[in-house]
Amino acid sequence: MLRNLFILVVALLGILPGKAQSQNAPSLTPGTEAPLFAASDTLGQKISLKDFRGAWLVLDFWASWCGDCRREIPDMKRLEAAYRHVTIEGKPLKWLSVSFDDNNENWRNALRKYEMPWAQISNGKAWKKNPIAESYQLSWIPTCYIIDPEGRIVSGVITAAGLSDELARLSDERLLLPAASKQRGADVMTALAQRRSVREYAQRPLELQDVADLLWAAGGTNREDGRLTSPTAMNRQEILLYLVTEKGCYRYLPQQHVLQQVAAGDHRKLVASRQEAIASAPAFVVMVADTARFGMQGEQALSMMSADAGIVSENINVFCAANNLATVTRGTMDKDALLAIFGLDNTCLPILNNAVGYPVE
Ligand SMILES: Cc1cc2nc3c(=O)[nH]c(=O)nc-3n(C[C@H](O)[C@H](O)[C@H](O)COP(=O)(O)O)c2cc1C
Numbered sequence: 447m448l449r450n451l452f453i454l455v456v457a458l459l460g461i462l463p464g465k466a467q468s469q470n471a472p473s474l475t476p477g478t479e480a481p482l483f484a485a486s487d488t489l490g491q492k493i494s495l496k497d498f499r500g501a502w503l504v505l506d507f508w509a510s511w512c513g514d515c516r517r518e519i520p521d522m523k524r525l526e527a528a529y530r531h532v533t534i535e536g537k538p539l540k541w542l543s544v545s546f547d548d549n550n551e552n553w554r555n556a557l558r559k560y561e562m563p564w565a566q567i568s569n570g571k572a573w574k575k576n577p578i579a580e581s582y583q584l585s586w587i588p589t590c591y592i593i594d595p596e597g598r599i600v601s602g603v604i605t606a607a608g609l610s611d612e613l614a615r616l617s618d619e620r621l622l623l624p625a626a627s628k629q630r631g632a633d634v635m636t637a638l639a640q641r642r643s644v645r646e647y648a649q650r651p652l653e654l655q656d657v658a659d660l661l662w663a664a665g666g667t668n669r670e671d672g673r674l675t676s677p678t679a680m681n682r683q684e685i686l687l688y689l690v691t692e693k694g695c696y697r698y699l700p701q702q703h704v705l706q707q708v709a710a711g712d713h714r715k716l717v718a719s720r721q722e723a724i725a726s727a728p729a730f731v732v733m734v735a736d737t738a739r740f741g742m743q744g745e746q747a748l749s750m751m752s753a754d755a756g757i758v759s760e761n762i763n764v765f766c767a768a769n770n771l772a773t774v775t776r777g778t779m780d781k782d783a784l785l786a787i788f789g790l791d792n793t794c795l796p797i798l799n800n801a802v803g804y805p806v807e
Pocket of ligand 1: 641642643644645721774775776777778798
């Protein structure tokens, strides 16, 4: 699975756990029955761990006074949004945060400030005297446990990055990409001087950071209001991006910076079509215009959607030229077969694709 490769690459790219992290590692081991408890939400409603049986659960321990906890909140929110509609082995994934604030007002104020849109509970007791903290043998917060639908501990982590790796491991469907690294690459004039079509590639898969940066450059979000690196007519954002690799086909969700698997297996031949030799390119980015999202039909709409796809393709060309990757813009592909594999109907139009890989040494 591409997932496994990605995890391997993440592991290689990631910082090895330091001493502090291993000392603070969660104590409860995989397979342990998750200790049951109940506490109240901000409306005073009792929520019990047992209520989550039948679903996977991210159980998060934190407190508003804990700086490390507060620092992790933006990444936790990003993760929760990315995995909100994900199922693992057909079961939903839910979230529950337990706060160890003994000052109710501080807890409520923090919830108002950080707006974490999932269940939040507290029993109002300080964490050193808290039976919940005791039963989970907590020596550090933040701590997160993933609990399976039968109520058993699957794994414990102390950072959102660790949680991201664990969720990627468990979920077949989505992979949260590492944040795009925006400092890399040659300057624009050098990139333009180097840009050319390349149709031969080294035979190794793209690394995860390169995939993340490539897709972000192609059409990721670069502003708080959700607008993209590539302009689209009337900001319709109708160009859907699909990544096709040896392992499967993935839709890129720019707002979450996530890859969602839409098909397993090697479908690169469908993108290569009659240019058979290019089928061994490690990856293709396919630009599909969603005419329903564009909201207009006819010749003028088609020309605008084609222009929008062309801009995405040129973003890819410039990114690749700036970062020593090889690419070619292509109109050739088996459009009907790709629509079927991507699970799209003919209101969607594959317009262009870019084959992408590392240059042959
Ligand atoms: C809209 C468009 C469609 C293209 N389609 C293909 C294609 O299907 N296969 C291919 O090998 N190259 C394709 N190309 C690449 C062109 O052949 C290439 O850009 C051109 O020969 C100029 O070479 P250069 O990019 O190195 O400057 C396409 C380029 C564009 C802009």
